Amino acid sequence: MLGLGVDIGGTKLSAGLVTPAGAVERRVAMPRSRTTDGLIDQLFELIDKLFGDGVVGIGVGIAGLVSGDRFVWGPNMVGEKLDLAAPVREHFGVPVIVDNDANLAALAEATIGAGRGHRSTLMLTLGTGIGGGFVVDGEVWRGRDFAFEVGHMIIDVGGPRCTCGQSGCWEVFASGRRLDQMARDQVAEHPSGAIARLAAGAEPRGSHVTRAAAAGDGPAIALCEEVGTWLGIGIANLVAILDPEVVVVGGGVSEAGDLLLRPARTSCVAHLEGADLRLPTPILPAAFGEDAGLVGAALAGLDV
Numbered sequence: 001m002l003g004l005g006v007d008i009g010g011t012k013l014s015a016g017l018v019t020p021a022g023a024v025e026r027r028v029a030m031p032r033s034r035t036t037d038g039l040i041d042q043l044f045e046l047i048d049k050l051f052g053d054g055v056v057g058i059g060v061g062i063a064g065l066v067s068g069d070r071f072v073w074g075p076n077m078v079g080e081k082l083d084l085a086a087p088v089r090e091h092f093g094v095p096v097i098v099d100n101d102a103n104l105a106a107l108a109e110a111t112i113g114a115g116r117g118h119r120s121t122l123m124l125t126l127g128t129g130i131g132g133g134f135v136v137d138g139e140v141w142r143g144r145d146f147a148f149e150v151g152h153m154i155i156d157v158g159g160p161r162c163t164c165g166q167s168g169c170w171e172v173f174a175s176g177r178r179l180d181q182m183a184r185d186q187v188a189e190h191p192s193g194a195i196a197r198l199a200a201g202a203e204p205r206g207s208h209v210t211r212a213a214a215a216g217d218g219p220a221i222a223l224c225e226e227v228g229t230w231l232g233i234g235i236a237n238l239v240a241i242l243d244p245e246v247v248v249v250g251g252g253v254s255e256a257g258d259l260l261l262r263p264a265r266t267s268c269v270a271h272l273e274g275a276d277l278r279l280p281t282p283i284l285p286a287a288f289g290e291d292a293g294l295v296g297a298a299l300a301g302l303d304v
Contacts, residue, residue: 001019001020001054001056001302002017002018002019002025002054002055002056002298002302003017003018003019003020003055003056003057003058003059003297003298003299003300003301003302004016004017004018004047004050004051004055004057004058004059004298004301005018005058005059005060005061005104005293005294005295005296005297005298005299005300005301006043006046006047006058006059006060006061006294006297007061007101007104007293007294007297008032008039008060008061008062008063008101009032009063009101009127009128009252009293010032010063010076010127010128010129010176011031011032011076011128012029012030012031012032013029013030013031013032013042013043013046014027014028014029014294015027015028015029015046015047015049015050015294016028016050016291016294016295016298017050017054017055017298018294018295018298018299018302020299020302021112022108022112022113022288022295022299024291024294024295026050027294028046028049028050029046030042030045030046034077034078035077035078035079036071036077036078036079036082037079039077039082039084040082040084040087040088043060043084043088044088044091047088047092051092055092055094056094056095056301056302057094057095057096057097057300057301057302057303057304058088058089058092058094058095058096058097058301059096059097059098059099059104059296059297059298059299059300059301059302059304060084060085060088060096060097060098060099060297061098061099061100061101061102061103061104061105061293061294061296061297062074062077062084062098062100062101063075063076063077063100063101063102063127063128063129063131064076064077064100065100065145065146065149066098066099066100066103066145066146067145067146068098069083069084069085069086069096069097069098070082070083070084070085070098071083071084071098072146075129075162075163075164076128076129076163084096084098085097085098094301095301095304096301096304097300097301097304099140099297099300100131100133100148101125101131101293101297102123102124102125102131102132102133102148102293103133103140103142103148103296104133104292104293104296104297104299104300105123105125105131105133105250105251105286105288105292105293105295105296106121106122106123106132106133106134106135106140106248106296107133107135107140107296107299107300108288108292108293108295108296108299109121109123109248109250109286109287109288109292109296110123110135110138110248111135111138111299112287112299113248113286113287113288113292113295114246114248114284114285114286114287115135115245115246115248115284118244118245118246119136119137119245120134120135120136120137120242120243120244120245120246121134121135121244121245121246121247121248122134122238122239122242122244122246122247122248123135123247123248123250123286123292124150124235124247124248124249124250124251125250125251125254125292125293126174126175126176126231126249126250126251126252126253126254126260127175127176127251127252127253128175128176128177129151129163129171129175129176129177130150130151130170130171130174130175130234131148131149131150131151131251132148132149132150132151132238133148134147134148134242134244150170150234150238151169151170151171151175152164152166152169152170152171153169153170153234153237153238154166154167154168154169154170155168155169155170155172155173155230155233155234156168156173159172159173160172163177170230170234173227173230174227174228174230174231174234175253176206176251176252176253178206178227178230179205179206179209179210179223179227179253180204180205180206182206182209182223182226182227183195183199183204183205183206183208183209184203184204186204186209186219186220186223187199187204190219193212193217193219194212194215194217194219194220195208195209195212195217195219195220198211198212206253209223209224210224210255210256210259213256213259214256214259221259224256224259224260224263225263227260228259228260228261228262228263228264228267229263229264229266229267230267231249231260231263231264231267232263232264232265232266232267232268232269232270232271233267233268233271235247235264235267235268235283236267236268236269236270236271236272237271239268239272239278239281240272240273243278243281244281245281246281246282246284247281247282247283247284248284248285248286248287249261249264249283249284249285249286250285250286250288250289250290250292250293251286251290251292251293252290254285254286254289254290255289255290257285261283261285264283265283268281268283
């Protein structure tokens with residue numbers, strides 16, 4: 001018995017066959033269409049590569065606002081209001097569930113990942129932007145529909161413009177998009193530095209920053225500490241509101257590990273009201289890393 005999980009990210013589509021224990025047995029990926037018009041065809045193409053007799057359900061996670069099985073809107077997608085479940089269900093003949101990608105990542109980490117054994121798990125996914133999900137007693141807390149769009153919590157009302165149209169959102173300061181911009185700025189200022197050497201003439205990316213930092217480059221370490229500090233400020237706000245038992249950080253950017261999480265932990269304590277009077281809130285890396293959303297989608301597919 002396998003679940004087939006699909007993760008529709010900011011720039012790519014990923015899919016995998018996943019066991020009930022969370023093991024990814026096979027996976028495929030492709031660049032993502034920028035518009036909703038081409039998305040269904042891409043889903044069919046991707047799922048076709050994995051679909052077989054062992055698949056009992058399909059879960060699809062997508063960044064943005066999701067109501068029921070309908071994608072409503074997302075800052076990284078051109079187009080609105082797309083029913084993702086019905087055409088996939090009709091084409092493949094198995095149950096299909098669609099949800100926000102961070103909700104699904106939270107479900108995976110809370111039930112069989114880093115949050116296992118805790119009553120409440122706050123999940124953050126650091127990718128192109130920042131996603132969030134909150135699981136209490138094994139259930140995703142959704143509000144009326146669109147809870148935990150935490151990347152668009154406004155940290156600095158006078159800050160840079162976000163893709164959502166607002167200014168100063170959290171993800172403007174602490175996301176993959178921010179690290180990419182830092183990489184470009186650093187290479188423009190220091191064209192012979194470590195980040196530029198790693199980019200080797202290609203467009204500088206956040207991954208070049210974290211690789212340079214891991215190798216001990218001082219400017220790159222400083223950039224990671226800056227992003228980690230902003231990450232911790234946002235976490236402090238969420239801990240003050242929710243008081244979760246554990247915070248789990250996943251997504252592609254989280255692969256930087258303690259380069260980001262160490263300053264985030266320090267910053268969270270420094271900015272949290274009554275930090276010395278509270279029970280400590282662990283900030284942990286996701287057990288499933290960048291696969292948390294894919295695994296959560298597959299688990300949801302198994303449970304439809």
